[in-house]
Amino acid sequence: SYELTQPLSVSVALGQTARIPCGGDNVGNKDVHWYQQRPGQAPVLVIYRDTNRPSGIPERFSGSNSGNTATLTISRAQDGDEADYYCQVWDGSLVLFGGGTKLTV
Amino acid sequence: QVQLQESGPGLVKSSETLSLTCAVSGASINSYDWTWIRQPPGKGLDCIGHIYYSGGTNYRSSLKSRLSISVDRSKNQFSLQLTSATAADTAVYYCARVSGAGIDYWGQGVLVTVSS
Numbered sequence: 001s002y003e004l005t006q007p008l009s010v011s012v013a014l015g016q017t018a019r020i021p022c023g024g025d026n027v028g029n030k031d032v033h034w035y036q037q038r039p040g041q042a043p044v045l046v047i048y049r050d051t052n053r054p055s056g057i058p059e060r061f062s063g064s065n066s067g068n069t070a071t072l073t074i075s076r077a078q079d080g081d082e083a084d085y086y087c088q089v090w091d092g093s094l095v096l097f098g099g100g101t102k103l104t105v
Numbered sequence: 106q107v108q109l110q111e112s113g114p115g116l117v118k119s120s121e122t123l124s125l126t127c128a129v130s131g132a133s134i135n136s137y138d139w140t141w142i143r144q145p146p147g148k149g150l151d152c153i154g155h156i157y158y159s160g161g162t163n164y165r166s167s168l169k170s171r172l173s174i175s176v177d178r179s180k181n182q183f184s185l186q187l188t189s190a191t192a193a194d195t196a197v198y199y200c201a202r203v204s205g206a207g208i209d210y211w212g213q214g215v216l217v218t219v220s221s
Contacts, residue, residue, distance in 0.1 A: 014122070033206075033207035033208070035136075035150075035208070037122040041212040042199055042212065042213055042214050043150065043199075043208075043211060044211075045206075045207045045208060045209055048206040048209075049205075049206060049207070052206070054206075054209065062200075086149065086150055088207065088208070093155070093163045094152055094154075094155065094163055094165060095140060095142070095152035095203070095208065096152070097148075097149060097150040097151065097152065099149050100149040100150070
């Protein structure tokens with residue numbers, strides 16, 4: 001079955017750029033969505049279909065997807081960006097999530 | 106504004122049935138696909154099944170023998186039933202709406218603890 005691989009943790013200095021990778025076999029051929037989950041809260045969609053931001057999501061959040069890696073990029077990182085981030089694709093007919101990455105600012 | 110609200114017992118005895126309902130407002134349940142996602146304490150997200158606007162369903166293979174997802178169109182809600190619950194089913198359960206642009210609306214989640 002298909003798998004998505006994320007690092008357990010990523011650290012970024014305040015105001016710098018964080019990049020969170022999501023690896024999968026030819027993931028560039030799939031639509032990847034990204035979610036932010038703050039402690040005790042439900043996940044929130046921050047990027048859909050590789051590169052698109054839902055309304056209300058800051059422009060600091062961007063995405064890319066090519067080859068075997070999709071990447072969520074957070075520019076000018078803020079304290080409020082500290083959260084768990086999950087990538088997601090469709091695996092056949094079921095939603096599949098990566099294991100999640102804890103971003104520390 | 107689309108809102109989803111999970112409801113159901115927060116404590117279930119081992120070997121009994123875990124039942125949850127998701128009430129949807131601001132969108133017709135007939136027009137979208139819907140899903141149940143769970144998150145064991147301290148762990149990641151796991152989608153356990155979908156119900157499509159057509160009424161068709163799809164379940165995670167490891168749960169197929171125990172899981173049922175149904176829809177009540179008159180109440181604009183959908184439900185989950187997981188039989189023979191064990192401690193491994195202890196998790197926060199989220200209901201959510203699925204679209205071509207990802208999972209765009211989520212419930213707040215409900216913690217269900219399975220205890221002996």
